[in-house]
Amino acid sequence: MSSSDNGRGAPEKTTLFAAVLGAAALFRPLYAFKENRVALGDPVTLFAAGVPWGAAFIAALLVAAALLAFGAQRPPIRWAKIVTGLALVIALVATLGVAGRLAVHGEEFGRVTPSSGFWLVLLAGFIIVQGSLRGADAPEALKILVGLVPFVVVVGLLLTGRLDSLAPVQEYYNRESRFASELGAHVRLAGAAVSGATVLGVPLGVFAYRRRKAERPVFALINGIQTIPSLALFGLMIAPLAFLSREFPVLRSLGIRGIGNAPALIALTLYALLPIVRNAYTSLAVIRGSVVDAGKGMGMSRGQMLRYIEIPIAVPIILSGIRVSTVQAVGNTAVAALIGAGGLGAFVFQGLGQGAPDLVVMGVIPIVLLSVFVDRGLAIVIRVLTPKGLKEAPL
Amino acid sequence: MIEFRDVVKRYGEQLAVDHVSFSIPEGEVCVLIGPSGCGKTTSLKLVNRMLEPSGGEILLNERSVASISPDELRRGIGYVIQSVGLFPHMNVAENVGIVPRLLKWERARRERRTDELLDLIGLEPQLYREKYPAQLSGGEAQRIGVARALAADPPVLLMDEPFGAVDPLNREVLQLEFAALQRKLQKTVVFVTHDLDEAIRLGDTIVIMKDGSIVQHGVPEDILANPADEFVRRFVGTDRALKRLACFEVSEYMQTANTVTRHEAEQRGREPNGDGRIHPVLWVTDDDNALVGMLEPDPDHASRLAYRPYVALHPEEVGVQPPSSLREALSRILGQGLRAAPVVDERGTVLGEVRLSDIEELNQKGIVR
Numbered sequence: 163m164s165s166s167d168n169g170r171g172a173p174e175k176t177t178l179f180a181a182v183l184g185a186a187a188l189f190r191p192l193y194a195f196k197e198n199r200v201a202l203g204d205p206v207t208l209f210a211a212g213v214p215w216g217a218a219f220i221a222a223l224l225v226a227a228a229l230l231a232f233g234a235q236r237p238p239i240r241w242a243k244i245v246t247g248l249a250l251v252i253a254l255v256a257t258l259g260v261a262g263r264l265a266v267h268g269e270e271f272g273r274v275t276p277s278s279g280f281w282l283v284l285l286a287g288f289i290i291v292q293g294s295l296r297g298a299d300a301p302e303a304l305k306i307l308v309g310l311v312p313f314v315v316v317v318g319l320l321l322t323g324r325l326d327s328l329a330p331v332q333e334y335y336n337r338e339s340r341f342a343s344e345l346g347a348h349v350r351l352a353g354a355a356v357s358g359a360t361v362l363g364v365p366l367g368v369f370a371y372r373r374r375k376a377e378r379p380v381f382a383l384i385n386g387i388q389t390i391p392s393l394a395l396f397g398l399m400i401a402p403l404a405f406l407s408r409e410f411p412v413l414r415s416l417g418i419r420g421i422g423n424a425p426a427l428i429a430l431t432l433y434a435l436l437p438i439v440r441n442a443y444t445s446l447a448v449i450r451g452s453v454v455d456a457g458k459g460m461g462m463s464r465g466q467m468l469r470y471i472e473i474p475i476a477v478p479i480i481l482s483g484i485r486v487s488t489v490q491a492v493g494n495t496a497v498a499a500l501i502g503a504g505g506l507g508a509f510v511f512q513g514l515g516q517g518a519p520d521l522v523v524m525g526v527i528p529i530v531l532l533s534v535f536v537d538r539g540l541a542i543v544i545r546v547l548t549p550k551g552l553k554e555a556p557l
Numbered sequence: 558m559i560e561f562r563d564v565v566k567r568y569g570e571q572l573a574v575d576h577v578s579f580s581i582p583e584g585e586v587c588v589l590i591g592p593s594g595c596g597k598t599t600s601l602k603l604v605n606r607m608l609e610p611s612g613g614e615i616l617l618n619e620r621s622v623a624s625i626s627p628d629e630l631r632r633g634i635g636y637v638i639q640s641v642g643l644f645p646h647m648n649v650a651e652n653v654g655i656v657p658r659l660l661k662w663e664r665a666r667r668e669r670r671t672d673e674l675l676d677l678i679g680l681e682p683q684l685y686r687e688k689y690p691a692q693l694s695g696g697e698a699q700r701i702g703v704a705r706a707l708a709a710d711p712p713v714l715l716m717d718e719p720f721g722a723v724d725p726l727n728r729e730v731l732q733l734e735f736a737a738l739q740r741k742l743q744k745t746v747v748f749v750t751h752d753l754d755e756a757i758r759l760g761d762t763i764v765i766m767k768d769g770s771i772v773q774h775g776v777p778e779d780i781l782a783n784p785a786d787e788f789v790r791r792f793v794g795t796d797r798a799l800k801r802l803a804c805f806e807v808s809e810y811m812q813t814a815n816t817v818t819r820h821e822a823e824q825r826g827r828e829p830n831g832d833g834r835i836h837p838v839l840w841v842t843d844d845d846n847a848l849v850g851m852l853e854p855d856p857d858h859a860s861r862l863a864y865r866p867y868v869a870l871h872p873e874e875v876g877v878q879p880p881s882s883l884r885e886a887l888s889r890i891l892g893q894g895l896r897a898a899p900v901v902d903e904r905g906t907v908l909g910e911v912r913l914s915d916i917e918e919l920n921q922k923g924i925v926r
Contacts, residue, residue, distance in 0.1 A: 450642070451640075452640035452641065452642035453642045453643075453644060453645070454642075455607075455640075456636070456638060456641070456642025456643070457642075457644075459605060459607060459638070459715075460632065460636055460656050460659070460705075460706075461628040461630070461631030461632035461633075461656070461659060462659065466659060470644075470655070471644060471646075474646050475645070549646035549647070550646075551646045551647060551689035551690065551691065552645060
């Protein structure tokens, strides 16, 4: 849903929708209090959580957002909405932290699990921020940084122990040492897959562009891989790799087996290929024949063509492909835990197996944060590297 | 000087350029023209080695282009193509300064040269330096394409249908601007087009090609007056007499005009001048000598020595400027139903006139059946 230009009178629908959603969600439970890890929780709403100032502030922010939705779509009002949304997200998380601490006071194994009310108000806050940021008249990099503010604040609250009463955080403390290694494995696996896909994919895209005949088969293959569900692709890897590993001891000594890192890496790399190959191909296809002709005709050597024309135009486009691939790979790597490759997905599947939703959330949140930071970070890099003439207009 | 010596370009069995020989003297514009597939663009691309000939050779200042490395050769030849090919990620200044950059000029010298060129093509440097190609109109982009080709001041320019993608109105403006530029710069130019009017307007000589061979090579007025064969006759069209007039400049056929100020004309009414003679056309000017109207003889008047009532005229509608062609003068004359067209400058000041009778005489002398 995107905000359209409204005059005064007609409300801006996105923000209004979010405010109403958030207000309705206030009557849903904010959290569930559990005496221990496996207990069924007691639901508690925001107003019963014992943090009256927090409840009042959150309610006031939702009212403010609703009122702002009726204002004209001018920059000051737009920025007021953005600030309201940011404040809503931060206030909500902080209030939950304080409420949780009150609830578990004196209970050795007590913990609180964020419930539907929390998630819905959080969603409302993000809709307000992103909906208003999208059309805001500000440098792209600034918008990206503003969008990152709530994530940075949440990470800060986590690191300073203010969210320690939350069940997913408790799950984290129980697995603190393993968390670091699984996070490392996740980053390494996704990073290796994207690096591999870049090394293979960029030349493949260039090749597909330069050789007309190769274009169809290359894209048929890469698109084909993309249509295989990730779980199936991981499964497909097992048999041939197990066979190779059995037949060739050299491979086995390198750690290549039917399950584990090797099949995961291969499958993730194959998945990461499509956006990279496609963008590498496009990056050259957008350079018009006339531009190449003009360059050649004025006496540019092959190297100068590359340096003055091809690289400046192509690199930002190739990087956008790598960005899409990376975000995908961070998500796909979670599934790789199923075939024993480790990574943050291990917590997710463990949690599912144990019927412990808090553990699932504990695994999912760092995956989400990782995706967001990688995506936004690369977006800024691409923004900086894109030549000015190409930002304002299509090629 | 550029010389084609028995040049052949073969694609498999097909001859794109079939034993072509001609030369272009220094400082002249040679237009290659013909129907599509006649080999004109191929011939042009052989000059800067975008294509290599299958036989014969091309000499540039008595040196075979084959003996010069392609990159070095091309840096000394300006190249303008129909689709312009401005680099979309570079602003106007960077686009214009690219060849000097390849030639490793210092930054200050490059910037000076860029501004000089933008001035030369009539685009305000302050306004245009920082613009990107996507922000330019077709005509502006094409001018900048020409400026880029001229950046390192190459003695030779190759222009491949440079104004082909521009709308007709702007095309004419660009042609006139280029003609004026060429008078100043005196480059040796190979110009490919399929537009005969453009060829006549810009070419010192025209090479008409068909199926890879030259059918006729000469100055425009000769080609129009004496088409070599049926193909050329058809190619130049039945209106060749009219087209030929485009080869002659107004300034060469301008005669003294008879003028009278508005003030005087009003005082005297429809009576003739003090000398008692009545002129075929009497141009009326304001106090600044700018054209405002005219008087024509009134044959029905009793005395036969009086003018018709005063007719107001707009100089931009009836006047032609000295660099215009006789074709244009003729169209003004016919359009206004006059016997002559006034020759004016930018401010409308009357400089002289071009007479219908002179145009008719010129036409009868030239055209051969």
